[in-house]
Amino acid sequence: MSVRDILLWPDPRLSQVCAPVADDDPGLAQLIEDLFDTMYAAMGRGLAAPQIGVMQRIFVVDVTWKEAGRTPMAFINPGVAVAPDAGRVVGDEQCLSIPGLPMQVERPDQVLVHYRTPDGRDVTRHFGGNEARCIQHEMDHLEGRVIFDHQPQDRRARLEAAYGG
Numbered sequence: 368m369s370v371r372d373i374l375l376w377p378d379p380r381l382s383q384v385c386a387p388v389a390d391d392d393p394g395l396a397q398l399i400e401d402l403f404d405t406m407y408a409a410m411g412r413g414l415a416a417p418q419i420g421v422m423q424r425i426f427v428v429d430v431t432w433k434e435a436g437r438t439p440m441a442f443i444n445p446g447v448a449v450a451p452d453a454g455r456v457v458g459d460e461q462c463l464s465i466p467g468l469p470m471q472v473e474r475p476d477q478v479l480v481h482y483r484t485p486d487g488r489d490v491t492r493h494f495g496g497n498e499a500r501c502i503q504h505e506m507d508h509l510e511g512r513v514i515f516d517h518q519p520q521d522r523r524a525r526l527e528a529a530y531g532g
Contacts, residue, residue: 369401370408371419376465376530385417385424385509387444388483395425399441399485402427411463413501415508418464426505426510432496443483447506450477450493460504462514468530472517473505 374381388395398421406414406427415426429439453475460472477495480502484490494502507513515523 369397369404370404371401371412373405373409373418373463374420375464376515378464380417380420380446381464381508381513382420383417383422384511385415385422388423388489392423395443396485398423398425398429400441402441403429403439406463407432408418409463410530412497413467413505414463415505417508417511424509425504426509428498428501430501436478438509441485442502443485445480445482445502445506447503447508448479448481449475450479450495456500458500459498460514462504464508465513465530466513468526470514470518470526472504472514473498474500476500 397414402414402416402419405419406429413426413428414431416423424444425437425442427441429437431438455471455473456476457471459469461469476499477493478499479491479493481489481491515527518526
């Protein structure tokens with residue numbers, strides 16, 4: 368088990384766009400294991416590589432592990448599109464890089480995700496509900512965005528001040 372330190376906002380790496388993962392990356396299996404170990408140890412439901420200082424396009428999620436057993440998924444070089452029949456839903460989100468400060472974020476309730484699996488398969492899959500929200504949250508990290516970036520300017524300023532930023 369290798370639990371890594373999680374970067375805390377406003378670390379500048381959390382605002383950087385990540386590079387694609389190489390097809391032949393020899394450290395990929397260990398990175399995925401470290402992401403899951405770190406996410407579970409921090410009691411999270413998702414974790415993106417930049418949150419542990421690895422600026423690559425990969426994240427992991429497991430939205431059910433706290434209630435119904437583990438369903439771990441790793442997403443390598445993902446692309447996310449809003450599903451054609453998606454609505455928009457506002458919900459509370461928390462971030463392991465901004466601990467203790469949940470925020471309301473509006474997101475599509477359904478997405479289509481194209482990604483590579485750890486065993487090298489290319490997959491396109493539909494996700495809804497909590498999985499869709501978590502995937503979009505982690506995808507934001509790969510694009511250099513955090514939940515502060517989804518807030519109106521005045522609310523963001525209040526939240527940053529409350530967080531200490």
